[in-house]
Structures are given as structure tokens and as C-alpha cells.
Amino acid sequence: MNAEIVAVGSELLTPDFQDTNSLYLIRRLGDAGIPVIRRTIVGDRPADMVPTLRAAREASDLIVVGGGLGPTGDDLTREAVGEALGRRLVFHPEILTAMEARFARRKRPMAESNRRQAFVLEGAEVLENPRGSAPGQWLEDGGRRFVLLPGPPHEFEGVFEEQVWPRLRAWRKGFGIRRILRTTGLGESDVEDRIAGLYPETGSVRLTVLASPGQIDLHVSSFSEISEAAAAGSADALTAELKSRLADFIFAETPMPIEEIVARLLTGEGKTLATAESCSGGLLAHRLTNVPGSSAYFLEGFITYENAAKIRELGVPVGLIATNGAVSAPVAEAMARGARSRSGSDYALAVSGIAGPSGGTEEKPVGLVFVSLAGPESVVSSRNLFFGRREAIKWQSSQKALDMLRRALLASP
Amino acid sequence: MNAEIVAVGSELLTPDFQDTNSLYLIRRLGDAGIPVIRRTIVGDRPADMVPTLRAAREASDLIVVGGGLGPTGDDLTREAVGEALGRRLVFHPEILTAMEARFARRKRPMAESNRRQAFVLEGAEVLENPRGSAPGQWLEDGGRRFVLLPGPPHEFEGVFEEQVWPRLRAWRKGFGIRRILRTTGLGESDVEDRIAGLYPETGSVRLTVLASPGQIDLHVSSFSEISEAAAAGSADALTAELKSRLADFIFAETPMPIEEIVARLLTGEGKTLATAESCSGGLLAHRLTNVPGSSAYFLEGFITYENAAKIRELGVPVGLIATNGAVSAPVAEAMARGARSRSGSDYALAVSGIAGPSGGTEEKPVGLVFVSLAGPESVVSSRNLFFGRREAIKWQSSQKALDMLRRALLASP
Numbered sequence: 126m127n128a129e130i131v132a133v134g135s136e137l138l139t140p141d142f143q144d145t146n147s148l149y150l151i152r153r154l155g156d157a158g159i160p161v162i163r164r165t166i167v168g169d170r171p172a173d174m175v176p177t178l179r180a181a182r183e184a185s186d187l188i189v190v191g192g193g194l195g196p197t198g199d200d201l202t203r204e205a206v207g208e209a210l211g212r213r214l215v216f217h218p219e220i221l222t223a224m225e226a227r228f229a230r231r232k233r234p235m236a237e238s239n240r241r242q243a244f245v246l247e248g249a250e251v252l253e254n255p256r257g258s259a260p261g262q263w264l265e266d267g268g269r270r271f272v273l274l275p276g277p278p279h280e281f282e283g284v285f286e287e288q289v290w291p292r293l294r295a296w297r298k299g300f301g302i303r304r305i306l307r308t309t310g311l312g313e314s315d316v317e318d319r320i321a322g323l324y325p326e327t328g329s330v331r332l333t334v335l336a337s338p339g340q341i342d343l344h345v346s347s348f349s350e351i352s353e354a355a356a357a358g359s360a361d362a363l364t365a366e367l368k369s370r371l372a373d374f375i376f377a378e379t380p381m382p383i384e385e386i387v388a389r390l391l392t393g394e395g396k397t398l399a400t401a402e403s404c405s406g407g408l409l410a411h412r413l414t415n416v417p418g419s420s421a422y423f424l425e426g427f428i429t430y431e432n433a434a435k436i437r438e439l440g441v442p443v444g445l446i447a448t449n450g451a452v453s454a455p456v457a458e459a460m461a462r463g464a465r466s467r468s469g470s471d472y473a474l475a476v477s478g479i480a481g482p483s484g485g486t487e488e489k490p491v492g493l494v495f496v497s498l499a500g501p502e503s504v505v506s507s508r509n510l511f512f513g514r515r516e517a518i519k520w521q522s523s524q525k526a527l528d529m530l531r532r533a534l535l536a537s538p
Numbered sequence: 539m540n541a542e543i544v545a546v547g548s549e550l551l552t553p554d555f556q557d558t559n560s561l562y563l564i565r566r567l568g569d570a571g572i573p574v575i576r577r578t579i580v581g582d583r584p585a586d587m588v589p590t591l592r593a594a595r596e597a598s599d600l601i602v603v604g605g606g607l608g609p610t611g612d613d614l615t616r617e618a619v620g621e622a623l624g625r626r627l628v629f630h631p632e633i634l635t636a637m638e639a640r641f642a643r644r645k646r647p648m649a650e651s652n653r654r655q656a657f658v659l660e661g662a663e664v665l666e667n668p669r670g671s672a673p674g675q676w677l678e679d680g681g682r683r684f685v686l687l688p689g690p691p692h693e694f695e696g697v698f699e700e701q702v703w704p705r706l707r708a709w710r711k712g713f714g715i716r717r718i719l720r721t722t723g724l725g726e727s728d729v730e731d732r733i734a735g736l737y738p739e740t741g742s743v744r745l746t747v748l749a750s751p752g753q754i755d756l757h758v759s760s761f762s763e764i765s766e767a768a769a770a771g772s773a774d775a776l777t778a779e780l781k782s783r784l785a786d787f788i789f790a791e792t793p794m795p796i797e798e799i800v801a802r803l804l805t806g807e808g809k810t811l812a813t814a815e816s817c818s819g820g821l822l823a824h825r826l827t828n829v830p831g832s833s834a835y836f837l838e839g840f841i842t843y844e845n846a847a848k849i850r851e852l853g854v855p856v857g858l859i860a861t862n863g864a865v866s867a868p869v870a871e872a873m874a875r876g877a878r879s880r881s882g883s884d885y886a887l888a889v890s891g892i893a894g895p896s897g898g899t900e901e902k903p904v905g906l907v908f909v910s911l912a913g914p915e916s917v918v919s920s921r922n923l924f925f926g927r928r929e930a931i932k933w934q935s936s937q938k939a940l941d942m943l944r945r946a947l948l949a950s951p
Binding site (some may be wrong): 137138139140141143148149151152155160161162163164165166169174177180183184203210292299333335344400402405406407408409410411413414415417418419420423424425428429432433438448451461467468480481482483484515516519523 | 549551552553554557559561562565568573574575576578579580581583586588589593596597635696746748757813818819820821822823824826827828830831832833836837838839840841842843844846847850851852880881893894895896897928929932
């Protein structure tokens, strides 16, 4: 069994619109164990839609068509599917009545054009859409299933979850499970080396590795036709093996960012935090304060871009900068100590480095970043050489700082 | 004349990958006045590719196929196009030689599998790819053009720009022009009201409005078969009218973020800046320091999350907080004054508000944000009520702060 997606809308053929409905659908069909073999984005013209729909009927068991069900003259999905499948459109007075009631509730007049939305393909079931006026449709056609969904994402997702998902589950008996592992501190090839030999050979379990600067995520998905326990069993067996290979580089087993993991650890232990940033320029504090409730543990941040500010705000000794340079472990450590003592926090993180694109030297190249953590017991530092553009270097610096704090909090007695 | 895009790769049919190559291509084909009528994403299996390619040949004058040209067994685009068009693959020894030289330069052994990349469709021109080992291909087939491009984005864009663009320009005579206007400070419906009646009725000029929190961009694109001057003429006529309607809400006529506009103004006037942030939590400083060279004007930032920090670092009077609350114009102004005098900067921006989701009251709801700017002459404030989630409120706060500084710098004598 396989599926394909046809997204209708000329706006989706402009460079600025993402077809997010299809990404959503790929994920949910994956949960049902239905692979998507093709995704087509086509404009509003029936002349472009009809051949696309006919080709889809040749290739796939399930064809989900999103968009083009609204009231305007550009909304021609109903007509195009009718033409492609040789089916008439039938007027459903109860849809019109529901639409009229909807407009009346909102005390707005209903334009005549809305009538178009009451036409349904001959033989199709109507899929109710309480979030909008255009209902979806479900049609069985010579062994194929055609599903028509409204384009606005909250309507698309609503009709899918409430109307399509139960029908798919009745049709495609089976159970999907997903697991996620998020790591930081390893490069992509390090991860590949560690997990070598673990890529599953069967189609029912899949492993996907997603790399971004400072973070590598592993997704395990599994499907069983028998039971949820069977799907979970094979997903968990692979996940357990991945966990033993990746060990404490894993910071989360949920799709949470590391700042949220750190937030939970700080809250759980009742500890507070301050930051002192040079090259990360406020990004570290920004990420920490993205977490709702961060005022419970985040006391204060310093962005000491100028050396004068490092001296004035954080008490970094002038001589330390003169001897080592601002980008050095001793200065990063002094910044962390200064932020901790000034704010009275339990922990303080400091970042000093060269984000580029200029300012690098042979001895201290762009991407060289020192990160220090001052805690109740001691001050520790790391020396890092990050690659990429300015924003990627800032990002990796903040990621490293958060990971150092995460490890310290996990190790604290 | 029309085009369609076929993106090949099973990874593009997972929920986590965006097909960015196609968005890039839609923009560039638009520049050449070639509309894209369909965009298909298809997996690696030739059985799925071949019908897609045949349907494309039926429908479109130009078919760009991206991906699947690499050395691995999954890279079957060459074979699938050959099958769809009934053309043999021909071995090109000069491609193999170039590949061998490339590996030799990198002092790495060349795996035998790379030989596959030296096969070219019968009758196709080879499109050199200095950024990778797989070359592209350009094939004229019964009045249709097939273009095969490597999948990695920098190779895709490189081969497109250097090899495909000149061929397209020779084929599709005409001239495309794009203009952009970026605004802040107006809501989407405000913009729509102001530009009412300006949407062009002809197909050769298009106006697109893109709204995001705190920013609305207007894109004007125009195409002429006659001359660049004709295309520019119609684009500029509309742009001039839009500019008169949107006036000083426009902060840029390039795709630059507002922090970069502010950076240029500060640099141009030789002025310096400090920041004092509460609810924006470092985002304002982060945006300012994303601009390369920001150390020339950005001296220092304070993130005074705790009230104690506002008092200690910025000298906000205790009584002012007690009387007005931390989220108030007087406190934001005192923060700005404190950051300016402490850092010795020419300007200082301060933000104090409630980013939510909790912490709001009837009198001071979530989204209430005071932004103050202290300058050489005076301190000014704005009271804002932003909507959205925590990150959207932080973002709009930083946007408002940057816009206040922009306006002050433009007005300064």
C-alpha cells in the first residue's frame, strides 16, 4: 500500500510559500505505515490538475488532494477530480444549510459564490469541517481512495485528524511508533561511526539521521501490522542499541531543545544561572529565556562586547586580557566567575570567541571559542573550534555552553 | 513557455526535509519569465520516476530534474530519464578523468562506484560542476528541454547559475526585474488598506505581500520580452506608488533585516549603542551582534531579568519599580538611561514587558511591552501590545526597538 499527495494552489508555486500540509501528512501517513511515493504541487488550472490526478490514480492506492475547495473561481479541485475520474458533481443541500447557519452565527451575509462548496463528487462521503465552510471528501474509486481536504492548515489538519485518520486506521490495520534521540557534541561522521551496522534492513523499522550545526537527531520509526507492542518492541530494541552507542551525548529523548532540558534540570534542583557573553552576543540568554518560566532560574545576563565592559561589569583583571587576549580560557573563566559573583547565582556560563567573518589570526582563527562554567565547586573551560558562518558559530557556542551546564547539573550530587 | 520541476530523493519524502532547491529554482525561473506549473517530489525508485518524467514531457517545455546523480546505488536519475525518453547512456571518459583528478587533488582514493557519474544521456550536453563530482546534463528532446542537476544545494545552484542560466537566457528572450520593500510598524490589514487598488491586473507585473510578526514585505516582479528598461519601468512605477503609500514604514528596499539597516546608520554616523533587556531576554543584542562588524558600535548589553539586576546594574530606583511596576514606561526609561550612562554609549535601547505565557494581569496583559530609547537629547518610550506566543512577542519587541532607533538616527541632524 502506498500514497501520494497532490497539493493544489498557485501560491505554492511561488518561492515564498512552503507546502507545510504535505510535510504534516507525510508524518501522519508514516505513523499509519503508509509510505508516500510522490508529492506534487500543482497550480489552480484544471488543465494542469487533471493529468496529475490521472497519473496519481495509476500509481497509488491513496491519493490525498489538499486545497482548491474554497468558494472562489480559482478553487477548481472538485471539478478537476470529477473530470479526472469521470464523475459528476452532486449538489448537497445539507451542506448549504450548514454553511448558511455558519454565516448566520457570525452575523455575516453569505456570498452566492459559497454555493460551490456544496457540490460533492458522485459517490463520495462528505468529511465535516467545523473550522471552515468547505467540507472534505472521501471517495473510493476502483480500489483507490481519493481524499480531498481544504487547504488552510488548521482546517487541513482538523479534517484529517477527525475524519480521515479513523478511516485510514480502519483500512490500514497496523501500528506505528516513533522514537527520537537528540545528541550534541559529536560530528556527523562521529555519529555515523558509532552507529555503524545499526541501520535496519527491514522496511518496517527505519532510522533517519538529521544533522544541523551543534546537534544531530536520530529518528527511529517502526510499523507493525500486528500490535502496538510489536511496533514498540522493534523501535525500542534499535533505540536501546543507539543509546548505548551514543551514551551521554544524548541530551533528550523528546523533540525538546537543549535549553528546555537545562531549564528542567535547573528548576528540579532549585539552582539559578547568570550568563556573560562576548561572541555569542546575547544568543545564549535569548535561548534560555525562550523557555516559559525562565525567570525562576535565570537571574541576569551580561553581553560584554567591549573589553572595557568585561573589566567594568565582570571584574576581569586588565592584566589578564593584556596577557592572554580577550579570547582565552583565563578571560572566559574570569567572566564566568564575575557573572556568578555579581548576580549571586549558583552557576554562570561565559563565552568568548571569534565569530567572524573577520578578526581571526593564524593563532586564533575565526571559530575559536572558549566556553567556561563557574559553579559552586569550581570553574571549568572548554576550547572549541567551530566551523561555519557567523550565526552558525554563535549557535554552536551557545549549544556548547548549554551542554556544559547540562553535564554539570547531571553530575552534581 | 512553461516549466516544471522534478526533485528526486527519498529523503525529500520524509517530514523533516525541505526541498529548498525547488524554491530557489522557482524564483530564478520567475526572473526569466518562465512560470512553473508543477513541482513534483519523487523517491529514488525508477518505477516512480519514469511515469513522472513522461507526464512532465507531456505538459511542460522545460523540465528540471534535481538530485539522484551521485555515485551510490540509489542514484538512478540518469537511468530513469534514459528510460522515460528512450535514450541510451553514453560513457564519457573525460568526465572520469576529471573525477580522478579531483580525488587525486584531495589525496583520497576514488571508489569504483564513481564511474557511474561519467554516463551521460545520448545527445545531452555535459554541464560542468566544479563543486562536486556529478556533472549536470542539458538535453533537447522533441522541442522539450530536460535539465539534470546535482542535488546538494550549493552544487545545484552553482551549476544552475553558471551553466543553465546562460542557456535559458539565450532561449527565453526577455527580462525580469524584482523590487522589494520591507516595512515594520503596520499590521497586515493596515498595509492592505494602504495599497488598495494597486494590485496589478496584467500578468507581466506581480505584487506579493508577505506578512510575518513585526514585518510585512512587498515583492514586485515584472517581466518584459522587449527590454530590461521596459521591465524596470513597470516594476518601478508600481514600486514608487507603493512607497508613497507606505512612506517611512519602509525600512529597506533590499532583502536586509532591520538590524543591518540600523548597523549601517550607526556606522555612518559613528555612533555607539548599548541595550538593556528584560522580556526580550537577549534577542535584541543577539540580532544586533549577528551583523558582521557590530563590535564597532555595539558596546554592551544587559539582560536584567530580576528586578535586583535592574537596580544594581542600571541604577533603576527601587521606588520607581515599587510605584510603577517593572513593566512600565518609567522603568523602561530608567533602564535605557542607566545602560547609556553605564556604557558611555550615544544611544541605549531598553525593553520591559510580559512575554508570557503566564505573568499577565487584566491591567498588564501578556504582550504588553514598553520600549525606550535614550539618546543624546532625550529619552522616548513606546507602549506596545503584541500578540502571539512568547517567541513572537520577544521578536516583535526587538523589532520595535530597532525601528525606534532607526527612526531616531534618520531624524538626527
